[in-house]
Amino acid sequence: MECDIKDQGLAEEGKLRIEWAEREMPVLRLIRERFEKEKPLAGVTIGACLHVTTETANLMRTLKAGGANAALCASNPLSTQDDVAASLVKDYGIPVFAINAENSETYYQHINQLLDMNPQITMDDGADLISTLHSERQDQCADVVGGTEETTTGVIRLKSMAAQGVLRFPVIAVNDACTKHFFDNRYGTGQSTIDGILRATNTLIAGKNFVVCGYGWCGRGIAMRAKGMGASVIVTEVDPLKALEAIMDGFRVMPGVEASSIADIMVTVTGDINVIDGPHFKNMKDGAIVCNTGHFNVEINIDALKDLSKSVRQVRKFVEEYTQADGRKTYILAEGRLVNLSAAEGHPAAVMDMSFANQALAAELMNAKGKGFEKAVHGVPESIDMEIARLKLAAMGIDIDTLTAEQEKYLASWEMGT
Ligand code: ADE
16 A cells, blocks of 8 residues: 555554544544445545544544545644554555654655545645645646535635635535534634643643733633633734633733733734744743644744844753843744644544544535535535534433424514514
8 A cells, every 4th residue: 555654563552542532532433333334435535634643543434434545644744643644554554644743845745645646535624735736736626526624724725715716626614614613623722732832841831921812713712721720811813803802701912012021821823924923032031932823833933033042952842942142032832833733632532523523524425415516615514513513412421402392483483572
């Protein structure tokens, strides 16, 4: 089987960890069991460009159970778990092209190796696969029925392609499902970002000034969890509505440059470039910890910090110490790449269960109906979203109420008032 991974000898540990994650992915398991019987993806080649984690491994198993020829490459050079890649190849017969800490050239070589398999369905986390198809391998686009996209940043890129009229096949924005962004972005990023910071630094959160740049679903989750651990949380925003929401959620809001002068820990999660830049670094206290948990490593302008610094050294795994000209030290985690997937293991399985249930069902839908879809970015149908929520509740053993006939009638009527 074609593949490019670090070492097949790591498979045993990878398999154990994949099985460990599977325990907390009951919705995906139910889908896998149905896929095994119904084979809704029989013969379809699916090329997935996702973080190579234990949770992704369980998604790949599900796609394969549905009859797909599923193959995987990384959606980020630092998030690949080499033992998982090894087990996928050795134990599950799934081709993987991903090696942790691969350079940019190898990262794109792996994307191209995946595309050499001529996928009919693409699965992206950040839209690098679709972007490569549309820029370098346009001839292949005609063979693609459609794609799916996991994350906010990818959906923004795809919507921009659709708006410019260059998107050559339909894509389902998995991120836009409520069972994805309400949970994965908020509780997943909230927990895994703190996890990444702690594993990298072992710093105490309580009593610290913890600055969250960006108050989207991910920022909300991080702010909530940092507050829960006793930090004094400050939010920076450019959107007045989100800024208001942050204030009413109990956080201080101020401009980023002002926040940088009091920050002990500063995290970016905006999806935009140079959110922490030279003026912020000039302002920072000695010992400030700076990291990013947004999709791309563009949010922190590390070059600006380099220009201000007289020396750099690695002081712990995932921690680089920059000494500025006046002796102040600034600590950058995971080279400004997503700290939750670089220094920790990404979101816990219980939350990826819902995200990847959406991916599996979106792939099934795209395979069944994609040929009739407009070349645009489509939402996940509400019926799928609701079904995933129902299955998750059932797996958690939680019952909820149902509307009575009288209540249904009332909700459908307009005549009844005061
Ligand atoms: N994105 C965030 N966390 C993840 C995980 N555990 N697996 C795959 N993609 C992720």
